[in-house]
Amino acid sequence: xxxxxxxxxxxxxxxxxxxxxxxxxxxAEQALNVWLCTHAPMSAALFANPVARQTxxxxxxxxxxELAHDLSAVRREAIRLALYRANxxxxxxxxxxxxxxxxxxxxxxYEDALPALEWLAQRYPLVALSxxxxxxxxxxLSGLFTASLSAATFGVGKPSEDxxxxxxxxxxxxxxxxxxxxxDAHLDVLGALGAGMQAIWVNRQAQTWTHGPxxxxxxxxxxxxCELLA
Numbered sequence: 203x204x205x206x207x208x209x210x211x212x213x214x215x216x217x218x219x220x221x222x223x224x225x226x227x228x229x230a231e232q233a234l235n236v237w238l239c240t241h242a243p244m245s246a247a248l249f250a251n252p253v254a255r256q257t258x259x260x261x262x263x264x265x266x267x268e269l270a271h272d273l274s275a276v277r278r279e280a281i282r283l284a285l286y287r288a289n290x291x292x293x294x295x296x297x298x299x300x301x302x303x304x305x306x307x308x309x310x311x312y313e314d315a316l317p318a319l320e321w322l323a324q325r326y327p328l329v330a331l332s333x334x335x336x337x338x339x340x341x342x343l344s345g346l347f348t349a350s351l352s353a354a355t356f357g358v359g360k361p362s363e364d365x366x367x368x369x370x371x372x373x374x375x376x377x378x379x380x381x382x383x384x385x386d387a388h389l390d391v392l393g394a395l396g397a398g399m400q401a402i403w404v405n406r407q408a409q410t411w412t413h414g415p416x417x418x419x420x421x422x423x424x425x426x427x428c429e430l431l432a
Contacts, residue, residue: 204381204400204418206431211348211373212322213366213394215384216332219404220319220343220424221309223334230305234281237301244288249281258283272354274335277302307340312406318424319346325431327373331366331382333359333389348373360386361393370399383427387413402427 217223238246248254258280262269269275281302282295322328327348330338335354338344349372353359356368370377377398384390385404394401395415403417404424411420421427 210375210379213329213331213369233305234302242290314423360389363397366397
C-alpha cells in the first residue's frame with residue numbers, strides 16, 4: 203500500500219506512461235523512409251522491410267553489444283549498415299537519423315498526462331527515468347522536470363538499481379523517499395522495488411499482475427496517482 207508520507211520525489215517513465223510509443227515510432231519510421239527514398243533509395247528499399255530492418259538491428263547488437271543500452275546509437279548504426287550494404291553513402295546515416303529522431307519527439311500525450319504532471323510538479327521534484335531515447339526538452343516538458351536520466355546518457359538502464367539511485371540523487375533525496383511511476387512491470391515496478399523505492403504501476407490496458415512482489419499501487423490514469431497522493 204502506498205505511503206504518501208514517505209514520498210519526497212517522483213521518478214517517471216516516459217514511453218507508454220506519458221504517451222503511447224508505437225504510433226510515434228511508426229510515424230518516425232515513415233518519415234525516415236520518405237527521406238531515404240529521396241536520398242538513398244536502395245537503402246530505403248532495404249530498411250523498409252520489417253524483417254530486413256530487424257536483421258540489421260540484430261547485427262548491430264551482436265557486433266556492437268556496448269551500444270545495447272543506447273537506442274539512438276543502435277538505430278543510427280542500423281541505418282549506416284543499410285547504407286553500406288546498399289553501396290550508398292554511409293555519411294547519410296547522421297541526417298537520416300535526425301529525420302527519424304525529430305519525428306520521434308512529436309508525441310501525443312495521454313489526455314491525463316499533462317494535468318497530472320502539472321499537479322505533481324507543484325508538489326514534488328520530478329525526474330524522468332527512461333530506457334528509451336526521448337528528450338523531455340524536445341517533447342516540450344522540460345519545465346516540469348527537475349532532471350532527466352536515460353539509459354543512453356547514464357550507461358545502464360532499468361531495472362538496474364544504479365539508475366534508480368541516480369534518480370534519487372538527482373532529486374536530492376534517499377531512494378526510500380522516491381516514488382517511481384511506470385508502465386513496465388519488470389523494468390519499472392520490480393526495478394524500483396529492488397532499488398528500495400515505492401512503485402506505482404500504470405496499467406492502462408487492465409492487465410493482470412503476475413510478477414511476484416506487488417506494486418504499492420496500480421492506476422489506469424495518472425490523475426488517479428494525484429488522488430492517491432492528495
